[in-house]
Amino acid sequence: MQTVLKSVTAGINPAQQRQNVLVEVRGLGKDYGDTTVLNDINLSVNKGEVIAIIGPSGSGKSTLLRCVNLLDPPTRGILRVGDTTIDASQPLSKRQVLELRQPVGMVFQSFNLFPHLSVLRNVSIAQERVLKRDRKHADEVSRQLLDRVGLLSKADQYPSRCSGGQQQRIAIARALALEPSLMLFDEPTSALDPELGLEVLNVMQELATQGMTMIVVTHEMHFAESVSDRVLIMADGRVIEEGNSAQVMRKPQTERAQRFLSAVMNR
Amino acid sequence: MSGEMLYTILGGIQWTVLLTITSLAVGVLLGAVLCAMRTSGIRLLDGLAAALILVLRAVPPIVWLFLIFFGIGTGIMQVSPFQAAAIGLGLITAANMAEIFRGALAAVHKGQWEAAQALSMPARWRLLDVIAPQLLRVSLPSIASYAIGLLKDTAIASTIGVPEIAFQATHVSQVTFQGLATFAFAGCLYIALSIPVAWASRWADQRMRLRVAR
Amino acid sequence: MNETLAFWQQTLPSLLDGFRLSLQVTGVSLLLGIPLGLLLALGLRSPHLVLRAPLLAVIEVGRGASVLVLLQFVYFGLPTTGFTLSAFASVTLAFTWCTAAYTSEILRAGMEAVPQGQREAAQALRFNGLDTLRLIILPQGLPISIPALLGFAILMLQASSLAFVVALPELMSKAQLIGSNTFQYMPIFILVALLFAVICIPATVVVGYLERRLGRHL
Numbered sequence: 001m002q003t004v005l006k007s008v009t010a011g012i013n014p015a016q017q018r019q020n021v022l023v024e025v026r027g028l029g030k031d032y033g034d035t036t037v038l039n040d041i042n043l044s045v046n047k048g049e050v051i052a053i054i055g056p057s058g059s060g061k062s063t064l065l066r067c068v069n070l071l072d073p074p075t076r077g078i079l080r081v082g083d084t085t086i087d088a089s090q091p092l093s094k095r096q097v098l099e100l101r102q103p104v105g106m107v108f109q110s111f112n113l114f115p116h117l118s119v120l121r122n123v124s125i126a127q128e129r130v131l132k133r134d135r136k137h138a139d140e141v142s143r144q145l146l147d148r149v150g151l152l153s154k155a156d157q158y159p160s161r162c163s164g165g166q167q168q169r170i171a172i173a174r175a176l177a178l179e180p181s182l183m184l185f186d187e188p189t190s191a192l193d194p195e196l197g198l199e200v201l202n203v204m205q206e207l208a209t210q211g212m213t214m215i216v217v218t219h220e221m222h223f224a225e226s227v228s229d230r231v232l233i234m235a236d237g238r239v240i241e242e243g244n245s246a247q248v249m250r251k252p253q254t255e256r257a258q259r260f261l262s263a264v265m266n267r
Numbered sequence: 268m269s270g271e272m273l274y275t276i277l278g279g280i281q282w283t284v285l286l287t288i289t290s291l292a293v294g295v296l297l298g299a300v301l302c303a304m305r306t307s308g309i310r311l312l313d314g315l316a317a318a319l320i321l322v323l324r325a326v327p328p329i330v331w332l333f334l335i336f337f338g339i340g341t342g343i344m345q346v347s348p349f350q351a352a353a354i355g356l357g358l359i360t361a362a363n364m365a366e367i368f369r370g371a372l373a374a375v376h377k378g379q380w381e382a383a384q385a386l387s388m389p390a391r392w393r394l395l396d397v398i399a400p401q402l403l404r405v406s407l408p409s410i411a412s413y414a415i416g417l418l419k420d421t422a423i424a425s426t427i428g429v430p431e432i433a434f435q436a437t438h439v440s441q442v443t444f445q446g447l448a449t450f451a452f453a454g455c456l457y458i459a460l461s462i463p464v465a466w467a468s469r470w471a472d473q474r475m476r477l478r479v480a481r
Numbered sequence: 482m483n484e485t486l487a488f489w490q491q492t493l494p495s496l497l498d499g500f501r502l503s504l505q506v507t508g509v510s511l512l513l514g515i516p517l518g519l520l521l522a523l524g525l526r527s528p529h530l531v532l533r534a535p536l537l538a539v540i541e542v543g544r545g546a547s548v549l550v551l552l553q554f555v556y557f558g559l560p561t562t563g564f565t566l567s568a569f570a571s572v573t574l575a576f577t578w579c580t581a582a583y584t585s586e587i588l589r590a591g592m593e594a595v596p597q598g599q600r601e602a603a604q605a606l607r608f609n610g611l612d613t614l615r616l617i618i619l620p621q622g623l624p625i626s627i628p629a630l631l632g633f634a635i636l637m638l639q640a641s642s643l644a645f646v647v648a649l650p651e652l653m654s655k656a657q658l659i660g661s662n663t664f665q666y667m668p669i670f671i672l673v674a675l676l677f678a679v680i681c682i683p684a685t686v687v688v689g690y691l692e693r694r695l696g697r698h699l
Contacts, residue, residue, distance in 0.1 A: 098607055110596075126607070330670060330673050330674050338666045420547070447559070
């Protein structure tokens with residue numbers, strides 16, 4: 001009942017919620033002072049879908065991603081993740097933010113592992129503090145996850161002793177430890193050498209195959225084409241093209257998209 | 268507390284300000300010399316300057332003042348309280364300025380040196396036209412914040428008889444037995460005096476921020 | 482030269498007594514002042530002006546007033562309100578205030594030096610504010626602050642030499658007594674300088690080393 005009431009007041013059809021649409025964005029906009037960074041973004045993400053967001057620098061891709069988990073709260077528009085809907089024009093409460101973030105995990109371009117904690121503690125700590133698991137249980141889960149990303153051997157070492165690719169994989173394990181239904185990736189391989197980046201992309205591909213819903217901001221065109229289901233091309237704060245990945249990447253409709261893709265694909 | 272008492276304390280301001288400015292001037296000049304010695308490339312000069320700086324900063328200011336005033340002053344030659352304070356604080360300031368200038372030198376982008384050399388500018392003009400102006404701009408915030416600290420440190424000169432603010436406050440409190448009000452007033456004076464320096468520093472810093480190559 | 486050495490040998494015990502007191506009063510002030518400084522730094526993060534304003538006042542006075550005046554204010558000023566404190570207690574109070582004020586700024590800068598990405602990761606992982614502070618920010622921010630805190634500790638030890646104006650029998654006070662009795666001002670103050678140098682020079686070198694090591698880690 002609560003769920004229905006919440007969605008009705010936000011103007012979103014409750015029927016859609018039963019349809020496995022995990023993320024809905026309507027009319028989203030973001031301003032920094034006088035500058036508009038995002039304008040009129042509309043997006044729907046189904047459960048199990050992998051969405052890639054590509055585009056030139058400054059197009060607002062990362063900003064959009066960070067709006068989805070409210071790291072940068074949007075200025076206007078409606079955002080729904082799972083059962084939580086927020087209206088950006090209303091003041092945001094802490095409770096709403098926590099609710100919305102509950103099913104969402106995030107992986108950052110600069111990994112952001114906690115350097116003063118061991119790899120194992122990095123993956124366990126949020127489980128203990130946020131999910132209130134006891135240490136033993138948390139560590140067990142952590143080891144399983146580290147094994148899944150191929151880094152169980154690094155469990156007792158510190159992040160500084162790991163390569164960039166390893167750190168990013170640990171970061172993925174850390175996010176997965178909270179059992180999210182949606183994973184956000186903000187240029188996960190941009191800070192990595194191509195070889196190390198490949199390790200990370202493989203883990204991401206596996207996640208996708210296992211059915212995780214993912215939104216990935218990336219420069220990796222091959223990943224965008226082969227792993228994602230849908231691709232969004234952004235420029236100047238708007239979505240200029242959207243659709244099935246093979247289609248959009250090979251046969252872009254708009255001129256702006258064509259320019260971007262030809263510059264990027266032919267390097 | 269009577270107006271006369273207040274007036275007495277206010278009379279110390281000129282000495283405080285004079286001592287601060289004198290020490291700063293001495294310190295900046297000597298500090299530049301020390302910095303030049305440290306960056307000269309000549310090991311003897313470098314070591315000498317480094318040792319001097321270390322010792323000057325390791326010993327409390329009051330000890331230097333006493334050494335100069337009582338030590339030299341009674342034995343070797345006559346030094347007035349003000350002179351002793353100015354020399355002592357000046358030397359300590361010099362040590363700190365040397366470090367500030369050294370840091371600033373490193374901050375001025377190395378490329379500036381090389382560009383000037385490539386243009387075949389003679390060493391003296393390299394120094395005067397390209398490096399020194401940028402050096403000054405980079406050091407200014409540190410110099411300003413040090414100056415504020417120096418202003419407050421001049422209070423120690425009261426112990427050797429310089430009639431600045433703290434000296435007057437001590438005198439007044441002994442006469443009136445109103446320690447609370449007297450020293451509170453003196454404290455506020457120091458705070459008030461440091462405000463214009465802080466403002467000027469921020470203004471200068473903002474204006475100069477753009478003109479330095481990083 | 483021999484005379485001077487003999488003089489030094491004679492007067493050293495008395496000076497060392499005083500120096501011990503200097504170290505004690507500095508130590509206690511740091512022990513009390515640094516945690517207070519942390520509380521001040523944390524308190525300043527509050528969104529409520531009602532809390533911030535008095536804290537800011539405490540900090541501005543602790544930093545803005547000359548240490549000497551602060552000392553005299555506490556020692557000579559408090560008795561007029563009925564409170565009388567011993568010399569040691571007065572000096573400790575004044576120095577603790579000073580320490581808290583300066584270290585609050587050092588610690589604030591240290592916490593701000595922790596990369597923003599750490600906070601964002603904690604946010605994405607749904608840590609609450611207290612946990613973020615306790616588990617992520619402070620464990621990284623405090624070590625960053627250590628060189629600056631040590632540098633401040635050295636300055637505080639030097640400042641203890643001012644305590645003679647409020648009749649604390651520390652090093653400077655003992656030296657003055659001996660000086661005025663023997664008129665051997667130069668030798669006695671050189672000895673005082675040496676005593677300070679023996680502690681402060683190695684300490685400064687250690688701080689420099691720590692600064693460089695910490696810089697490499699980041």
